[in-house]
Amino acid sequence: MPQNDLVLNDPEVSGKHVVISWNGKLSNWELIDMGSLNGTLVNSRPAGAAQKANSTTRQRGLPTSLSNGDTITLGSSSNVLVRILASHLPTASAPFEVGVASDPMSHRRGGRPLPMEDVCLCEWPLRAPHEVPFGIFCVFDGHGGSAAAEAASRFMPQKISELLAVEETRMGVISNNEASNVLLTAFRKTEEALDFPYEGCTATVLLLWPDATSGFLAQCANVGDSHCIVSNGDEQLLMTEDHRLTSKDERLRLLESGKQLKEGENRLADPYISNVFRLSGDGLGLVVMASDGLWDVLSPRRALQLAAEARDRVAEGGVKGSQASAQGIAKMLVDQAREKRTKDNTSVIILDFATKCKSSFHTL
Numbered sequence: 001m002p003q004n005d006l007v008l009n010d011p012e013v014s015g016k017h018v019v020i021s022w023n024g025k026l027s028n029w030e031l032i033d034m035g036s037l038n039g040t041l042v043n044s045r046p047a048g049a050a051q052k053a054n055s056t057t058r059q060r061g062l063p064t065s066l067s068n069g070d071t072i073t074l075g076s077s078s079n080v081l082v083r084i085l086a087s088h089l090p091t092a093s094a095p096f097e098v099g100v101a102s103d104p105m106s107h108r109r110g111g112r113p114l115p116m117e118d119v120c121l122c123e124w125p126l127r128a129p130h131e132v133p134f135g136i137f138c139v140f141d142g143h144g145g146s147a148a149a150e151a152a153s154r155f156m157p158q159k160i161s162e163l164l165a166v167e168e169t170r171m172g173v174i175s176n177n178e179a180s181n182v183l184l185t186a187f188r189k190t191e192e193a194l195d196f197p198y199e200g201c202t203a204t205v206l207l208l209w210p211d212a213t214s215g216f217l218a219q220c221a222n223v224g225d226s227h228c229i230v231s232n233g234d235e236q237l238l239m240t241e242d243h244r245l246t247s248k249d250e251r252l253r254l255l256e257s258g259k260q261l262k263e264g265e266n267r268l269a270d271p272y273i274s275n276v277f278r279l280s281g282d283g284l285g286l287v288v289m290a291s292d293g294l295w296d297v298l299s300p301r302r303a304l305q306l307a308a309e310a311r312d313r314v315a316e317g318g319v320k321g322s323q324a325s326a327q328g329i330a331k332m333l334v335d336q337a338r339e340k341r342t343k344d345n346t347s348v349i350i351l352d353f354a355t356k357c358k359s360s361f362h363t364l
Contacts, residue, residue: 006080008078010078012037012038012077012078013038013074013075014034014035014037016034018040020032023065030064031047031063031064031066032047032061032062032064035061038075040061040073041072042070042072043071047061065102067084067328068082068083068325069083091124093125096216096351096353097325097353097354098137098326098350099325100122100327101348102116102334102345103337103338104116104345105337105338105342105343107343115146117145117146117149117201117345118139118142118149118291118345118346119150119201119347120138120139120347120349121138122136122138123157124208126157126160127161130170132170132174132210134160134164134207134209135209136160136207136208137287137349137351138153138156138157138203139226139290139291139349140152140201140203140226141225141226142201143201145198147196148194148199148200148201151193152194152203156190156203156205159185159186159189169182174209178217179207179209179276182207183205183221184271186205186221187203187205187223187271201224202222202226203224203226203271204222204224204289206218206220206228206239206287207219207220207221208351211278215278216279216281216353217277218239218278218279219239219275220239220240220273220274222239222240222271222272223270223272225242225292226240226289226290226295227240227289227292227295227300228274228289229301230279231304232284238300238301239275240274279353283353283354284353285351285352286308286350286351286352286353287349288303288307288349288350289350290346291344291346292344293343293344294334294336294346294348296337296343297336297341303336306333307329307332307350311329311354326351326352327350329350329352330348330350333350334346334347
């Protein structure tokens with residue numbers, strides 16, 4: 001993408017005030033304050049620290065995710081309204097709203113940001129065209145670096161797409177209303193394709209496709225401690241298992257396998273495959289996916305409750321603008337993790353079926 005410069009006639013705007021760029025890991029536009037003298041606000045909240053008083057050192061701020069409708073304030077008076085062309089987004093044609101937000105976090109308030117090892121992937125429809133569209137939504141949390149997570153985010157959609165390209169396999173998923181074998185095989189093939197002896201990653205993969213009654217079917221597979229929870233009205237389902245030694249189920253699984261595992265040792269976990277969950281076409285569906293930075297400080301049901309309450313405030317007219325979007329809800333949960341002082345990278349994906357739910361499924 002060629003560089004584009006916006007020059008403002010405002011003495012409070014620095015020569016290189018902010019940079020806006022595309023984050024391929026999160027499929028999101030981000031703003032970074034480059035150490036401006038007078039600071040930057042996004043929706044009236046600081047986006048990175050301005051230069052400290054009596055200091056000649058400019059400090060570059062942390063990335064801030066941007067959503068359609070956000071207002072950027074440079075200095076105190078120059079406002080820039082964000083308009084993102086939906087047709088350029090990988091989920092533009094999805095008949096529901098998708099939001100992604102993340103923060104590397106730090107070990108202490110105001111400390112150096114941690115290396116970002118989370119990678120999110122959202123794709124609707126899944127690359128190869130089919131008579132019924134499929135979509136995948138993934139969170140990969142790298143261990144020992146981000147390279148394995150980045151590679152997994154490339155291989156996983158490729159493997160699932162290749163499997164669904166086989167008509168017999170695809171029609172089996174559609175007719176049986178479940179995709180367990182597809183998910184298990186995709187995890188195995190992705191694992192075989194990875195070659196990172198000193199790195200690894202978690203993987204939480206949600207596969208979504210329309211049913212015959214204007215709703216959606218969702219099935220999730222995961223290894224590790226990134227989670228996905230879904231709701232449809234009063235019905236809820238945690239679609240993941242926790243594969244770490246603090247989990248009673250994981251200790252029991254290892255015990256039944258006849259193997260002992262201590263902290264710091266490695267053992268591959270078999271993917272957990274959830275039951276299929278139906279999201280009705282009446283706009284009640286809500287999905288929260290996140291890396292363990294969120295779950296270290298919030299339970300899945302509490303995170304879902306906060307997301308649902310935020311959406312309810314929208315319906316009641318209590319929230320306006322970008323805060324009312326799935327992106328705004330994702331940002332809110334990341335903010336909650338930060339306020340509760342999580343000490344790990346935090347990435348959140350929100351799927352909100354209350355918006356765009358009347359759109360046609362045939363988007364190809």
